[in-house]
Amino acid sequence: MPNHKQCINIDDLRLHAKKRLPKSVFEFIDGGAQDEITLGNNNKDFRNFRFIPRVLTDISHRNQEVELFGQRYSTPLILGPVGLAGLVRREGENHAAMAAANQNVPFCPSSMSTCSIEEITQKTSARQWFQLYVLRDRGITREFIRRAKETHCSVLVVTVDTKLLGARERDIRNGFVVPPKFTLSTLFDFLIHTRWLFDVGLGRKIKYRNFDNTSVNANSVMSITEFIKEQWDVSINWDDIAWFKEQWGGPVVIKGILSPKDARIAESIGADGVIVSNHGGRQLDGAISSISALAKIKASVSEDYPLILDGGIRRGSDVVKAIALGAKACMLGRPWLYGLASGGQDGVERCIEILKAEIDLTLGLLGVTQLNDLNPSYLSRTSDFDALG
Numbered sequence: 001m002p003n004h005k006q007c008i009n010i011d012d013l014r015l016h017a018k019k020r021l022p023k024s025v026f027e028f029i030d031g032g033a034q035d036e037i038t039l040g041n042n043n044k045d046f047r048n049f050r051f052i053p054r055v056l057t058d059i060s061h062r063n064q065e066v067e068l069f070g071q072r073y074s075t076p077l078i079l080g081p082v083g084l085a086g087l088v089r090r091e092g093e094n095h096a097a098m099a100a101a102n103q104n105v106p107f108c109p110s111s112m113s114t115c116s117i118e119e120i121t122q123k124t125s126a127r128q129w130f131q132l133y134v135l136r137d138r139g140i141t142r143e144f145i146r147r148a149k150e151t152h153c154s155v156l157v158v159t160v161d162t163k164l165l166g167a168r169e170r171d172i173r174n175g176f177v178v179p180p181k182f183t184l185s186t187l188f189d190f191l192i193h194t195r196w197l198f199d200v201g202l203g204r205k206i207k208y209r210n211f212d213n214t215s216v217n218a219n220s221v222m223s224i225t226e227f228i229k230e231q232w233d234v235s236i237n238w239d240d241i242a243w244f245k246e247q248w249g250g251p252v253v254i255k256g257i258l259s260p261k262d263a264r265i266a267e268s269i270g271a272d273g274v275i276v277s278n279h280g281g282r283q284l285d286g287a288i289s290s291i292s293a294l295a296k297i298k299a300s301v302s303e304d305y306p307l308i309l310d311g312g313i314r315r316g317s318d319v320v321k322a323i324a325l326g327a328k329a330c331m332l333g334r335p336w337l338y339g340l341a342s343g344g345q346d347g348v349e350r351c352i353e354i355l356k357a358e359i360d361l362t363l364g365l366l367g368v369t370q371l372n373d374l375n376p377s378y379l380s381r382t383s384d385f386d387a388l389g
């Protein structure tokens with residue numbers, strides 16, 4: 001497979017990324033926690049839902065645009081936060097920001113990006129979202145919020161499912177730990193991936209640039225990782241959400257909700273939306289898949305409360321199923337990283353284009369012309385031929 005342009009689906013992009021990246025880097029993005037049960041189910045469980053298409057509807061004019069927090073986008077996709085995207089491609093987050101702006105989708109850079117929020121937002125005039133990890137040092141947390149405001153980010157995403165770090169066993173085996181335990185074969189693997197070696201391995205230093213000019217020593221990825229382990233605020237609770245709302249003054253969305261009870265609390269305390277997510281199966285292995293959690297969460301909140309489905313999207317038909325079950329949009333993690341590894345900014349755009357085309361085809365074959373028309377009556381559960389709605 002010569003390049004990302006020949007990739008016709010997300011799995012092709014994944015295989016292409018696998019060839020381009022050293023094993024330990026590929027497994028860092030591709031892997032999940034422990035037995036990877038949740039990682040696997042995130043995608044597999046979409047198969048529990050099957051389409052019931054309608055026929056003889058006029059599908060000449062199909063439209064997949066969506067409005068999210070007051071902004072109109074070309075498709076219900078969001079490039080989600082991933083730390084260390086610069087390990088995949090030099091200045092990976094900058095490539096993503098430009099791809100997102102060209103395709104008119106939101107990009108939500110992580111607090112743990114290798115490019116600073118200032119660098120990323122300078123790349124385009126499009127407004128980014130910003131993902132916040134909450135540190136014990138509320139001073140740094142407050143600073144992050146101030147900088148995200150100053151750089152005109154439009155939505156603050158607070159990730160709440162990472163108080164402790166999940167056990168990613170592929171990383172442990174590959175020596176991708178603190179301190180790194182690389183073997184000769186790992187180093188050899190770096191050397192034979194020459195394109196990656198010159199772009200990333202010998203490129204500018206990989207570090208968490210959002211921590212530059214803070215009290216935190218940002219000179220080494222590994223020392224920061226240790227710092228974060230010590231500094232992640234494990235005491236954060238629902239009462240803190242009011243503080244984020246007050247500091248931010250715009251839409252605050254909570255990422256990492258799986259329980260209908262938590263979704264209801266989030267709405268009642270004024271969070272502006274929730275992201276139904278298990279962190280792409282990288283945290284609590286055995287947690288319910290995101291798509292399985294969605295219907296009950298939808299039933300527990302108000303009709304128009306914004307829900308975003310995150311995890312396991314590999315096909316446009318997955319997106320359509322999530323929207324039929326009540327999501328407003330879907331967030332992507334690994335798919336855009338595969339695109340990034342495969343072809344930089346172009347590769348990320350290829351990822352979005354593939355999914356857009358698949359969404360359009362699925363809508364047309366379902367007999368639907370716009371996302372608002374989707375509802376559970378277009379789906380049945382496996383081996384049950386009655387519509388859900």
Ligand SMILES: Cc1cc2nc3c(=O)[nH]c(=O)nc-3n(C[C@H](O)[C@H](O)[C@H](O)COP(=O)(O)O)c2cc1C
Binds near residue numbers: 081082255331335
């Ligand atoms: C390499 C990698 C790094 C990630 N880093 C973050 C992060 O810094 N903050 C965060 O909220 N989520 C992070 N996530 C989780 C993603 O935002 C998203 O929830 C997950 O990847 C969705 O699943 P998917 O990869 O199947 O699309 C990361 C995921 C990956 C694969």
